[in-house]
Amino acid sequence: MKNISVLVSGGGTNFQAIIDNVENGYIENARIAQVISSNPNAYALERAKNNDIDTAVIRRKDYNSQSDYDNALVALLNSKNA
Numbered sequence: 001m002k003n004i005s006v007l008v009s010g011g012g013t014n015f016q017a018i019i020d021n022v023e024n025g026y027i028e029n030a031r032i033a034q035v036i037s038s039n040p041n042a043y044a045l046e047r048a049k050n051n052d053i054d055t056a057v058i059r060r061k062d063y064n065s066q067s068d069y070d071n072a073l074v075a076l077l078n079s080k081n082a
Contacts, residue, residue, distance in 0.1 A: 012044025
């Protein structure tokens with residue numbers, strides 16, 4: 001099974017389409033393992049919670065460099081074998 005991680009920053013309408021397509025089998029042999037947002041107020045995080053999908057917030061401003069941010073993002077992706 002494929003583990004999908006979705007990066008979001010807003011309302012999550014595209015994310016909802018992914019949820020729907022996984023649920024209806026259009027996206028086969030996959031599950032949404034996590035949602036990662038750069039915006040702690042993104043409504044997409046609420047969509048994830050409503051669908052029992054793990055969430056994480058990782059804000060660029062919380063890191064000293066782009067490289068540190070990238071490393072943290074990759075670690076989150078790897079944590080779910082995405």
